[in-house]
Amino acid sequence: MDDESRQSSQSRLLSRRSVAAKIKSKPIVRPDRLSDLVIDALRNDMESGRIGPGSRLPSEKDLTESFNVSRTVIREAISRLQSDGLVVSRQGSGVYVTSPSEGTRAFRLGLNDPHEKTTARDIYELRICVESDAAGLAALRRGKTDLAMLEKALKTLSAAGGDLEKGVNADVQFHRLIARLTKNSAIIRFHEFLASMLTDTVRLARANSAMHEGLTEYVATEHVAIFEAIVAGDAEKARHAMRMHLNKAQERLGLL
Amino acid sequence: MDDESRQSSQSRLLSRRSVAAKIKSKPIVRPDRLSDLVIDALRNDMESGRIGPGSRLPSEKDLTESFNVSRTVIREAISRLQSDGLVVSRQGSGVYVTSPSEGTRAFRLGLNDPHEKTTARDIYELRICVESDAAGLAALRRGKTDLAMLEKALKTLSAAGGDLEKGVNADVQFHRLIARLTKNSAIIRFHEFLASMLTDTVRLARANSAMHEGLTEYVATEHVAIFEAIVAGDAEKARHAMRMHLNKAQERLGLL
DNA sequence: ATATATCAGTTATCATACAACTTATGAAGG
DNA sequence: CCTTCATAAGTTGTATGATAACTGATATAT
Incomplete structure (x- = not known):
């Protein structure tokens, strides 16, 4: 049976x-x-x-x-x-x-899911939103040690010179630090999330577009502008500098 | 065995x-x-x-x-x-x-999780980042029908008058529409996500803080400012108006 | 009336069996 | 030697039945 x-x-x-x-x-x-x-x-x-x-x-x-x-x-x-x-x-x-917002909920972003028409460009744009404002908050909340770390990251970046891998890492670190300066765990973690979503795309784009000479110096200038705005505690200027920086980066990556 | x-x-x-x-x-x-x-x-x-x-x-x-x-x-x-x-x-x-960024990954925000020290304020701040920039993008990308819908939402909002429930719904709808105007599915969905994370908090805060008289009119003014900036296609102004609006809202809700 | 015991319903786990798929190995044929 | 195809072993997917642990309600005893 x-x-x-x-x-x-x-x-x-x-x-x-x-x-x-x-x-x-x-x-x-x-x-x-x-x-x-x-x-x-x-x-x-x-x-x-x-x-x-x-x-x-x-x-x-x-x-x-x-x-x-x-x-x-x-x-x-x-x-x-x-x-x-x-x-x-x-x-x-x-x-x-559960009622919404009870407990932990998840935000999903499907880059491959054909159901979704979310593109890398969309995500990058979202990143610009978050990160430019993060720079603004950083300008308001940065402490002394924070600034020291940021400065160190800047130096590492310029010291990287031709070494691409090193340069990229220092770049990432610079942005990561700014996110941390907001002292806002939601922003910190979401920034991390977006960055990891974009790593592949960025790496690919970077490999394709031959690096112009002088690019690193150019990028360095942008970073310095952001840094100085944060040091000055000027939120508006920091936001703007970061936005400009990311917009240019977006162009360079061919995401526009 | x-x-x-x-x-x-x-x-x-x-x-x-x-x-x-x-x-x-x-x-x-x-x-x-x-x-x-x-x-x-x-x-x-x-x-x-x-x-x-x-x-x-x-x-x-x-x-x-x-x-x-x-x-x-x-x-x-x-x-x-x-x-x-x-x-x-x-x-x-x-x-x-999976390698990171392969396929779909999830972003979690635990509001209750004792491991996390993420507060409602943190989330609200993140919302400000996203939404103020969303307003900027909306100003650049709004179509004709979009503006019509937005205007209608504004009217509904002012028509709500004393009806709190109605007013809140219209308010939410207004913000939702702006997110949609960005035509960016990542932004649209993340905005939705944050909003749903905050519903309870907002509802609670709203219940606690007695509504001042004249508040609805005041809020309406802010909304109009945002609307006009979007109509004008002025991204910078739209961002600023939205940021002001949300900052004020944050204060009103006691999240500061 | 209050506590306690019991019981039915539900989820959590275990164990086993089989189906469907993948991969490697090796045999057969070129 | 190389290709092709069959086979077998290993792995995930699904089904099924049994038992443990827990919950909620009902009944019972004090």
Whole structure:
């Protein structure tokens, strides 16, 4: 009996193949994982308000029946929803939809996802927003030791000279430092996030566009302008200098 | 051999209780889920570079043995790592560590997480960065229909009068529209994200601080200033107007 | 009335089996 | 020697059943 029930239920289910085929009718993008389907469905229910914050999700057993998948799949889906902070599960009680902003939530930026039309340029633009303002805040909040570190980074940068790798690192470090000067952990971390999103793009662009001679000096000038504005504590000027710097960089990288 | 190993492994396992006790020695925060332990361990290995991008994780079987947990737990852990974009799993092959910026990655902001000292103020500040620049971009890119919509939102806002709920909604809508005018999906979505992070805070603050009379008119004036700058296509002015507006709002909300 | 015990329902974990896929190895044929 | 194809071993994906741990409510005893 064990055997037959397994067999029959097995065949009653949508076979993985058919589901996969269905998905792959549109671009390959989605791996053929059943939990993805469940996630999308549940997300939809929640975002459309059909399940509303605070209310309980159907039990795993119910979900297996309504989706015709195994409990394994349901659990994986719920687990991922939970790690996104959309639900919390309480053992013995159930899974509950969290109210927005309760707990930790995640911001996703898909650079490859064909669903998304977000381009590297978009992200770079967002970076300009954040970083130019960060420079402004830095000008208001910089301490003495902060300035010393920034100055040191500037020197490292100019000392790098022809060494590309070294130059890039010093550059990154300079910007990272400015983010830290804001003393705002949200800004610091988001800056880090954007930078890491862009590393590949930047590296690629940098490799393609031959470095003009004198470029490093030029960049150094821009950096100095930013630095001086921060030293002077002039937020407006710091923002402007940073914006100019990043705009030029954007051009140089061919992101415009 | 199978049999004995089964039995013994069962008893050899850390019982859930003991694990839970261990965790709960520090604040309650962590639910006693084994997959969390696995996730933390793997994250650590990856971030410390012990597993390096591109390389393969140990197979699920190996992991079950080294962690002494069931495959279910391992799979949940991996599934969540995958949904965070830290790894990709290829059926029949293995689970591979993604290189940073490959695929989609997530930015998390924990408002409650005791590990994080991110405050609502930090987030609001980040919002100011993004939104003031968004206003600038909006001024450069607004189309005709865009302006019409924006104007309509303004009218709705002033028409709301005393109705608080209505007023808030119109306000949110106004800002949302401006984000959309940038035509930058990264900015649009990040703005949405920040707004949703702040909803609770804003709602609370609004409830606490009694609304001064004449406040709505005052806010309306600020909105008009932003609107006019966008209409004029003056990016610098739009940025400034938005920044002023949000700074004032921040004060009013007691986030300063 | 208050506490306690019990029970049904739910999530968490374990174990096993099988399906589907990947990769390497090696045999067969050119 | 090289290519091609089959096979086998290893790996992830899914299904299923069983048990542990927890929750909430109901019933019971004091």
